[in-house]
Amino acid sequence: MATEQQYYYDDVVKRLVQFSVIWAVVAMAVGVYLAAELVWPTIDFGQPWLSFGRLRPLHTNGIIFGFGVSALMATGFYSVQRTCHVPLFAPRLAWFLCYGWQLLVFLGGISLLAGWNTSKEYAELEWPFDIAITVLWVCFAIVFFGTIAIRKIKPIYISNWFYGALIIVVAIVHIVNNLAIPVTFSKSYSLYAGAQDAIVQWWYGHNAVGFLLTGGFLGMMYYFLPKQAGKPIWSYKLSVVAFWAFTYSYIWAGPHHLHYNAIPEWVQSLGMVMSLVLLAPSWATMVNGIMTVSGAWEKLRTDPALKFIVLSLAFYGLATFEGPMMAIRSVNVVSHFTDWTIGHVHSGALGWNAMITYGTFYFLVPRLVGTELYSVKLANMHFWLALAGTMLYIVSMWAAGVSQGLLWLSLDSTGELSYSFRDIMASMAPYYGLRFIAGLIFLAGTLLMAYNFYMTTRSRETVKVKPPAVDPAFGVAS
Amino acid sequence: MSNTISPALLFKSIIQPKAVFESLADSEPAPVKIFTRYSMWLLMLPPLFSWIGAYSFGWRLGADEPLQLTTTTLTVISLGYFLTLLFGFVTTAIISRWMAVTYGANTNPGLHAALITIVGQPLALASAAHLFPDVFFNLIVMIPVTIWSMYLLYTGIPIVLSIPPERGMLMASSLVGWLLVAVVSLLGLTVGLWTTGFGPLLGV
Numbered sequence: 001m002a003t004e005q006q007y008y009y010d011d012v013v014k015r016l017v018q019f020s021v022i023w024a025v026v027a028m029a030v031g032v033y034l035a036a037e038l039v040w041p042t043i044d045f046g047q048p049w050l051s052f053g054r055l056r057p058l059h060t061n062g063i064i065f066g067f068g069v070s071a072l073m074a075t076g077f078y079s080v081q082r083t084c085h086v087p088l089f090a091p092r093l094a095w096f097l098c099y100g101w102q103l104l105v106f107l108g109g110i111s112l113l114a115g116w117n118t119s120k121e122y123a124e125l126e127w128p129f130d131i132a133i134t135v136l137w138v139c140f141a142i143v144f145f146g147t148i149a150i151r152k153i154k155p156i157y158i159s160n161w162f163y164g165a166l167i168i169v170v171a172i173v174h175i176v177n178n179l180a181i182p183v184t185f186s187k188s189y190s191l192y193a194g195a196q197d198a199i200v201q202w203w204y205g206h207n208a209v210g211f212l213l214t215g216g217f218l219g220m221m222y223y224f225l226p227k228q229a230g231k232p233i234w235s236y237k238l239s240v241v242a243f244w245a246f247t248y249s250y251i252w253a254g255p256h257h258l259h260y261n262a263i264p265e266w267v268q269s270l271g272m273v274m275s276l277v278l279l280a281p282s283w284a285t286m287v288n289g290i291m292t293v294s295g296a297w298e299k300l301r302t303d304p305a306l307k308f309i310v311l312s313l314a315f316y317g318l319a320t321f322e323g324p325m326m327a328i329r330s331v332n333v334v335s336h337f338t339d340w341t342i343g344h345v346h347s348g349a350l351g352w353n354a355m356i357t358y359g360t361f362y363f364l365v366p367r368l369v370g371t372e373l374y375s376v377k378l379a380n381m382h383f384w385l386a387l388a389g390t391m392l393y394i395v396s397m398w399a400a401g402v403s404q405g406l407l408w409l410s411l412d413s414t415g416e417l418s419y420s421f422r423d424i425m426a427s428m429a430p431y432y433g434l435r436f437i438a439g440l441i442f443l444a445g446t447l448l449m450a451y452n453f454y455m456t457t458r459s460r461e462t463v464k465v466k467p468p469a470v471d472p473a474f475g476v477a478s
Numbered sequence: 479m480s481n482t483i484s485p486a487l488l489f490k491s492i493i494q495p496k497a498v499f500e501s502l503a504d505s506e507p508a509p510v511k512i513f514t515r516y517s518m519w520l521l522m523l524p525p526l527f528s529w530i531g532a533y534s535f536g537w538r539l540g541a542d543e544p545l546q547l548t549t550t551t552l553t554v555i556s557l558g559y560f561l562t563l564l565f566g567f568v569t570t571a572i573i574s575r576w577m578a579v580t581y582g583a584n585t586n587p588g589l590h591a592a593l594i595t596i597v598g599q600p601l602a603l604a605s606a607a608h609l610f611p612d613v614f615f616n617l618i619v620m621i622p623v624t625i626w627s628m629y630l631l632y633t634g635i636p637i638v639l640s641i642p643p644e645r646g647m648l649m650a651s652s653l654v655g656w657l658l659v660a661v662v663s664l665l666g667l668t669v670g671l672w673t674t675g676f677g678p679l680l681g682v
Contacts, residue, residue, distance in 0.1 A: 293648060294580045310648050314655030321659050325666040330673040333682050347658075391628075392621060398665060399617045403539040405669070409680040410545075417681065418543065427540030430614045434621075 007464040008081045009088040012098050014368045014462050016074035017361060019102050020067050021450050024354070027062025028443045030055055035436040039429055049113040057112045057124040063349065064122065064212065066105040071357045072216045073097065073140065076163040078364065079223035080147045083157040085467045089146030097139040104132050116186045120201050122208050123177055127188040130178040137174070141167045152470045158239045162219030165247055169211040177204035195263050202254040210250035213353055214320075218246075218285055221309070224360045225289055228306050234291035238284055245281035249274050256327035259336060268329065275327035282320035289313050304379040308359030311387060315351025322347065334409065339431070340401025343394050350390040350442060358386065358449060365453050370463035374455035382445040382452075389442030393435055400431035483507045483592055485516045491596045492603075495630055498596065499637040507588030509571070517595045521563045524605035525556040531611040538612040545678055555677070566660055570594050573656050581649040583639035593638050597631045628654070 034055050037043055044050040081088055088094050108129045116126045125133070144167055148160060177200050180188035190197050226233050233239055255263060255271030290313055293306070322344050326335050335341060366373045373379060410418040483505060491498040532552055536544030547555070574590045577583075600623045607619040631653065636646030673682050 290652060291580075307647060307651070311651045311654070314651050314658065317655045318658040318662060322662045322666075325662065328666070328670070331666050331669050333673055334669045334680075387628075388625065391624070395621060395624070396617065398662075399613055402665065402669065403613055406545075406672070406678060406680070407539055409682055411679050411681045415681075424540065431617075434617070 007087060007466055009091045009094065010078065010368055010462045010465065012088070012091070012094045013074050013078045013364075014457070016070050016077070016098055017365060017368070018453075018457075019098070020070035020074060020357070021361070021446075021453060023062055023066030023070060023105065024357075024446050025443070025450055027059055027066055028439070028446055030059040030062060032436065032439040032443050034059055035432065035439045038432040039436055048115060054113050054115060054117075057117060058109050060122060061112065061124065062105065062109060064208070065108070066102075067357075068213065068216075068353060070101065071360075072163070072166065072212070072220070073101070075220045075224070075360055075364070076144060076166075076216075079157075079159050079219075080144055080163065081467070083153070083160055083223070084147055084151030085153045085470050086147060086150050087467070088143060089150055090143050093139050094143045097136055097143065100132075100136050100139070104129060104136060111186070114186075118178075118180070118188065118190070120177065120190070120204075122205050123174075123201070126186055127178070127180055127182050128185065130174070130180075134171070134175060137167070137171050141171065152467070152476055153474050154476050155474060157223070158233070158236065158243065159219045159223035161240075161243050162215050162222060165243075166211050166216035166219065169207055169215075169247075169251075173204040173207045173211075177201060195261075198258055198261065199255065199263055199267070202257040203251075204254075206254035206257060207251060209348075210253070213348065214250075214282070215246065217353055217356055220360055221285075221289055221313075221356055224363055225309055226292055228309065228359075228363055229293050231292055234288050234294075238288050242281040242284040242288070246278070246285070249278045249281065253278055253327070256332070259327075259329050259332045272327050272329055275324045279320065279324045283317065286313055286317050286320070304373075304376060304383055305359045305362035307380075307383050308355045308362065308386070311383075312352050312355035312359060315347055315355065315390065319344065319348035319352055334405035335401060338401035338404040338408075339397045339428070340405065343397025343401055346397070347390070347394045350386070350393060354442075354446075355386060355390075358382070358446075361449070361453070365456055368462055369457050369460040371456060371460060374452050378448050378452045382448045385441050385445030385448070389438050389440075389445065392438035392441065396431045396434035396438060400428050400435075403431075404428065483512060483588075488512075488516050488592065488595055488599070491630075492599065495596065495634070496637070499634050502589060502592055502638045503640055505589070506586050507592055509588040509591040512588060512591045512595060517567060517591065517598075518564075520595065520599060520602040521567060522560060523602045524563060524608060525559040527605050527608035528559060528611070529553065529556040531609040535611055540613065544611075547678070551677065562664060567594060567598065570653070570657065570660070574653060577649055577652055578639060581641060581645055581652075583635070583641045583645075583649060589638055593634050596634060597627050600626050600630070 033043075034052060037052050037055070044052070048054065077088060077094060108125045111126060111129065112124060117124045118126060123130075144163060148156060148164075179191040181191065182188040192200050222233065222239065252274035253271055255267045256275050257271075259268050259272070261268075290310075293310060326332055326340070326344060362373065362379055404424060407419045407424045408417075408421070412418045483502070487498055487501065529552055532547060533549065536546040538544045571587070571590045571594045574594060575585055575587055578585045578590070601620070604619055604623040607616045610616075632647060632650045635641070635650050635653075636643045639646070639649075641649070668677075671677060672680055
């Protein structure tokens with residue numbers, strides 16, 4: 001081919017990492033502000049755009065689509081080039097995606113502040129943004145699958161299966177869930193009504209968690225963990241079996257968000273059973289990760305990246321165990337609508353997603369610019385802040401959630417509810433204070449990382465890396 | 479090589495943990511002796527404190543009225559609490575020893591029993607907070623103590639089990655993973671018992 005480039009396209013990877021870190025700082029700061037609003041409700045100053053209802057979707061969309069998806073695009077592009085031994089397919093499209101996605105998250109965030117909202121959780125953005133997401137997601141698919149199509153090495157490594165599933169499944173659930181009839185530029189109505197709308201919404205919502213926050217980040221784990229440990233994955237067969245079991249069972253689990261609601265009971269039971277089945281492939285992956293690290297002592301470096309990744313696996317183990325447990329109807333009756341759910345989400349989001357991303361970035365950033373990390377000491381401090389912040393967050397929400405569940409359902413001797421909703425919520429302020437401190441600690445760690453990366457990459461060019469020669473035994477016959 | 483550890487040495491770990499860790503590293507203690515002479519008594523403290531506190535004052539969950547339970551229910555819950563802690567102690571020591579094989583650490587079972595005892599000791603003593611059964615007060619006391627216990631776990635493993643600090647860090651993180659799952663299982667089990675009619679009267 002005449003246009004064949006000699007080097008991997010790592011500039012776009014570096015830019016996506018930078019955007020991801022910026023979104024992490026911004027969206028986490030919004031989260032801390034929201035935590036403060038729950039302690040001191042008057043700090044919205046009577047401004048609609050500062051109200052909890054508008055800032056909350058900004059926080060979740062900023063973290064998931066800004067921080068999370070940018071990180072997945074960056075690590076996906078980095079690893080797909082190296083596992084296929086070719087530079088990116090359609091690099092200009094990759095750059096278009098890189099900036100287009102940031103513009104989408106930025107404008108989408110402003111629209112949420114302005115009060116445009118579909119009222120579907122994690123799918124709050126209105127129809128013009130939904131169309132833009134679809135177009136950009138197709139670009140993501142073209143670049144990613146195009147690179148796999150032109151690969152020079154025959155096997156498709158397991159990390160690419162997970163990134164591929166992320167792209168395909170998120171496209172399906174995003175399009176189906178967001179089908180709507182536009183009324184004005186800023187308002188649309190869902191194509192589905194009542195309970196059907198709820199089922200479609202949580203089929204989307206849970207698979208966004210499943211294929212984006214779990215599957216996508218497992219792709220990250222499958223490439224970067226063996227790289228850091230300097231060893232191949234412990235069991236490749238287990239990873240493939242776990243992939244298919246994971247893909248098959250996750251897609252059914254959504255109805256556990258609707259226990260005791262106006263949907264058929266058999267649908268609830270099916271969601272519960274499939275959520276419990278999900279524990280097996282989730283933990284198979286965790287075992288595979290931990291066993292990969294084990295025994296590679298002589299190759300362990302003193303860099304802090306591996307610490308983050310191993311700890312992220314511990315929290316992954318917690319979150320993927322806690323989720324199925326909370327999907328059991330007799331546990332869910334107490335835990336649902338309480339802060340226990342918020343604690344569960346953050347054991348996943350802070351403990352798993354953020355920590356594995358931080359670990360991966362600590363590995364990636366110095367290598368992208370061909371230097372050492374600016375400060376290992378700051379990175380170690382970041383590790384302890386991240387651990388302390390996550391633990392404090394989870395524990396305070398466990399205590400608040402279980403207390404809420406118990407108080408809401410308590411009956412007095414006459415069979416009446418013992419406590420009013422208002423009184424129970426008023427008594428939660430101390431726990432919310434602890435959560436605010438936890439958020440501040442976690443954010444402080446993220447800021448240290450951002451400074452560390454700024455100093456590491458400052459006025460340095462991206463290193464040019466050539467694809468290595470392909471072993472003929474694994475090469476694609478041309 | 480000594481095969482007994484005096485209870486005084488384990489107690490000393492509260493003020494001088496590093497010195498105790500270092501002296502443990504050279505020993506091959508008998509796990510049963512550690513358990514019967516020391517750990518078992520520590521494990522009795524939290525259920526005892528919680529029984530006395532809940533019997534005298536009732537649990538305060540943030541509402542005006544404290545949650546009062548009958549003496550029989552309290553006794554059964556406290557007994558269950560003790561058995562759960564016992565199960566937790568034994569399984570954590572066994573899992574720690576099992577992990578030690580993977581991480582190339584010392585597999586002497588007595589060392590693992592001693593280490594888990596030292597790590598859990600601050601939590602057992604701080605359970606005196608159960609005497610004042612207010613959920614938030616207990617949380618405020620337990621959080622710094624838990625951080626201290628985690629510090630003991632991360633610093634203790636490499637010294638007591640004679641492995642390099644980086645490897646100790648990974649083993650400690652793996653044990654934290656197990657402990658988190660154990661804690662959340664306890665939470666789920668408790669809530670499951672409530673909804674099946676044991677404990678407080680719930681409208682489910």
